Amino acid sequence: xxxxxxxxxxxxxxxxxxxxxxxxxxxxxxxxxxxxxxxxxxxxxxxxxxxxxxxxxxxxxxxxxxxxxxxxxxxxxxxxxxxxxxxxxxxxxxxxxxxxxxxxxxxxxxxxxxxxxxxxxxxxxxxxxxxxxxxxxxxxxxxxxxxxxxxxxxxxxxxxxxxxxxxxxxxxxxxxxxxxxxxxxxxxxxxxxxxxxxxxxxxxxxxxxxxxxxxxxxxxxxxxxxxxxxxxxxxxxxxxxxxxxxxxxxxxxxxxxxxxxxxxxxxxxxxxxxxxxxxxxxxxxxxxxxxxxxxxxxxxxxxxxxxxxxxxxxxxxxxxxxxxxxxxxxxxxxxxxxxxxxxxxxxxxxxxxxxxxxxxxxxxxxxxxxxxxxxxxxxxxxxxxxxxxxxxxxxxxxxxxxxxxxxxxxxxxxxxxxxxxxxxxxxxxxxxxxxxxxxxxxxxxxxxxx
Numbered sequence: 001x002x003x004x005x006x007x008x009x010x011x012x013x014x015x016x017x018x019x020x021x022x023x024x025x026x027x028x029x030x031x032x033x034x035x036x037x038x039x040x041x042x043x044x045x046x047x048x049x050x051x052x053x054x055x056x057x058x059x060x061x062x063x064x065x066x067x068x069x070x071x072x073x074x075x076x077x078x079x080x081x082x083x084x085x086x087x088x089x090x091x092x093x094x095x096x097x098x099x100x101x102x103x104x105x106x107x108x109x110x111x112x113x114x115x116x117x118x119x120x121x122x123x124x125x126x127x128x129x130x131x132x133x134x135x136x137x138x139x140x141x142x143x144x145x146x147x148x149x150x151x152x153x154x155x156x157x158x159x160x161x162x163x164x165x166x167x168x169x170x171x172x173x174x175x176x177x178x179x180x181x182x183x184x185x186x187x188x189x190x191x192x193x194x195x196x197x198x199x200x201x202x203x204x205x206x207x208x209x210x211x212x213x214x215x216x217x218x219x220x221x222x223x224x225x226x227x228x229x230x231x232x233x234x235x236x237x238x239x240x241x242x243x244x245x246x247x248x249x250x251x252x253x254x255x256x257x258x259x260x261x262x263x264x265x266x267x268x269x270x271x272x273x274x275x276x277x278x279x280x281x282x283x284x285x286x287x288x289x290x291x292x293x294x295x296x297x298x299x300x301x302x303x304x305x306x307x308x309x310x311x312x313x314x315x316x317x318x319x320x321x322x323x324x325x326x327x328x329x330x331x332x333x334x335x336x337x338x339x340x341x342x343x344x345x346x347x348x349x350x351x352x353x354x355x356x357x358x359x360x361x362x363x364x365x366x367x368x369x370x371x372x373x374x375x376x377x378x379x380x381x382x383x384x385x386x387x388x389x390x391x392x393x394x395x396x397x398x399x400x401x402x403x404x405x406x407x408x409x410x411x412x413x414x415x416x417x418x419x420x421x422x423x424x425x426x427x428x429x430x431x432x433x434x435x436x437x438x439x440x441x442x443x444x445x446x447x448x449x450x
Contacts, residue, residue, distance in 0.1 A: 064297040065177055065203040067233065070100055071288040073263030073442040075120035078210055078235060079104055080201060082175035086110045090199065090210055092124035095441075098131045100293075108133040111174060112162075114152070115196040115212025117144035126155035129162070138165040140184055140195050167197045178202045182211075182227045185218060193238060194218040200231070204300025208233040209253060215241070219249040228252040232304055232316075233296050236260040236278065240270025240287075250281045256316055257306055258283040259294050264384055264438060284314055289436065290447050344372035345399075347383075347435050347448040349428050353409075357426035361410030364428050366435055369404040376401075380440030383407055386433050391421040 063083030070077040072093030079101065080088040088111040089101070112134050114122050128134070129152075137156065143149065156162060165172075172179045182198040189195075196212025209228070211218070214237040222228050223246070234255035238244030239262045258278040260270045270287065278285050284306070286294045291308040298304045306314040346369045353363025366383060370376055379395040391407055394414070399405055405417060409427045412420040421427065428435070435448045 063176075064299055065201070065206060066295055066297050067201065067208055068104060068293055068295040069235065069259045069261050069286075069288055070097065071263075071292045071294075071443055072097060072100070072124070072261070073438075074239065074265040074269070075123070075263065076115070076212065076235075076239075076261045077124065078261075079106070080174070080177075081105075082177045083203075084175040086175040086177075088113065088174055088179070089128065091115055091121040091212065092128050094120045094123035096127045097124040098127050101128070101132070106132065109135070111136045111138065111165075111172065111179070113137075113167075113197055113199070114139040115198075116140055116192045117142065117146070117149045117152075118192055118213065119146060119148040121212065122152050123148050126151045129155040129159055134159065134162050136165050137162050138167050138181075138197065140167045140197050142187060142192065142195055144192065176203065182222055183225050185221055190217055196237075198222065198227075200227075200229075203298055205302030206233075206298030206300065206304060207231045208235070208296070208298070209255070210235045211237045213238040213244070215243045216246055219244075219246050223248050223252055230254045232256050232298060232302065234258045234278075234283070236270065236274065238269075239265070239267075240274045241267065242271035242273040245274055245277050247277070250277060253281075255281060255283045257296060257304070257314070258285045259296070260285065260287045260289075262287055262289050263442060263444070264289070264382075264388060264390075264436070266388055284316075286313075289444050292444060344370065345376070345437065345446045346371055347437060347446055349433065349435050349448060349450060351426075351428035351433065351450070352430045353426065357430065358424075361423055361426055362408040362412065362420070364426055365406050365408045366428070367404055367406055368399060368437065370399045370401060373401050375399065378405075378439075381445070382438045384436050384438070385427050386429070387427075389421070389423065389427045391419065393419065 065083060066081045068079040070079060070093065075093040076091040077093040077097050078090040080090065087106055087109050089109050090113045109128065109132050112125070112128065114125060117139070167181055167184060169183045170181050172181065180200040180202070182200065184195050193213040193215050194217045196214045196218065198211035198214060198218070201208040201210065209231040219237065228249060229252065231253050232255070234253055234257070236244060236258050240260040262269050275285060286306060286308065288294060295307045296304060297307070303317050305312050347366060349366045351364055353360045355363065357364060368383070376399040378393050378397045378399050380392065381397070382390050382392045384390040398416070405419060407419045407421060409421050409423045411422050412418065414420060432450060437445045439445050
């Protein structure tokens with residue numbers, strides 16, 4: 001184990017013979033051209049295959065590729081489900097994602113990718129490896145010094161059946177879908193974010209660009225390598241940071257849909273400059289902190305749908321038509337918003353306190369209402385404004401059926417109906433703000449924009 005920690009995941013296991021693989025991720029190299037499986041100096045061949053993959057079973061013409069951006073708070077976890085049943089998981093959030101994966105019908109994983117070794121991308125990966133059969137694992141080969149990274153190494157060490165794939169430029173096949181691994185910057189040339197494993201997922205005329213926490217240097221490198229082409233779907237690099245895009249990159253990618261995987265954070269993600277740039281590119285923007293899980297279904301024709309909360313929110317085509325909106329419930333700034341599975345909770349904010357806002361902090365408050373017929377235990381839930389001024393409800397807090405709670409900005413004695421943030425100055429901006437309620441696990445319950 002000490003050797004693995006010194007050398008990193010990229011060297012954690014020697015390459016070995018793979019049996020003929022049916023319906024699994026395979027590097028797109030002919031079996032006769034594959035070199036011997038000996039491993040020297042930490043460099044792996046694309047793979048060592050003893051036989052070509054058999055033909056895939058037929059699939060319906062209207063089958064879809066489904067890419068779901070899981071609501072894991074401030075982190076990334078992207079679930080790719082192929083029409084013929086294969087599954088890829090790209091990153092695994094900061095904490096346990098096993099329950100969420102099971103909700104989406106995952107029982108095994110064909111390809112598991114760690115884009116880079118930061119905790120908000122690999123924190124849940126050890127649990128995934130310990131729970132599900134995993135066939136192939138890929139990372140950028142760059143080690144880290146954290147306890148989270150060490151847990152991942154230990155989990156991999158306990159699973160010698162998992163085959164390692166280096167993130168070198170190549171094209172993998174996952175059922176009917178191609179996954180292109182884009183070129184990385186040289187090892188040691190930059191920090192972890194700018195060596196994120198970047199992937200292009202293709203299903204006929206539908207494409208998705210997924211690039212971890214890539215920043216300006218890596219995006220510029222990819223543009224210079226000619227690796228960026230027009231794409232249907234873009235996962236916003238680096239959680240919507242203002243260093244996660246360039247004009248040249250967006251001009252080349254021209255995404256139709258952008259999904260920002262983001263949660264409560266102290267970085268100001270997503271940055272207004274990034275959101276404005278995505279809007280200006282003509283894309284429709286979705287955010288996991290506002291919409292919960294975001295599922296994008298793509299067809300070989302290039303047609304696509306975006307679903308939030310179980311409802312189709314957007315339909316579009318890659319044939320040059322403008323995306324077509326459907327009049328269905330979707331989170332829109334200025335109305336009460338409920339995350340998938342948590343409808344029935346409503347928030348409103350009284351921001352303009354009588355007199356001087358800062359001298360009368362209890363004159364501003366947020367109201368949380370339960371529109372359902374059952375009580376809701378909200379102990380450990382957190383209410384935050386856009387600037388991350390937050391209040392956490394005590395363990396015994398209860399939102400009664402049909403009832404409401406009031407959270408004042410100032411100080412006072414909580415009585416089970418009224419709570420106090422303990423702030424000496426105003427929190428809620430009079431000219432517009434966001435009130436977000438998170439459950440005890442950090443998942444978004446409801447958002448109110450005004």
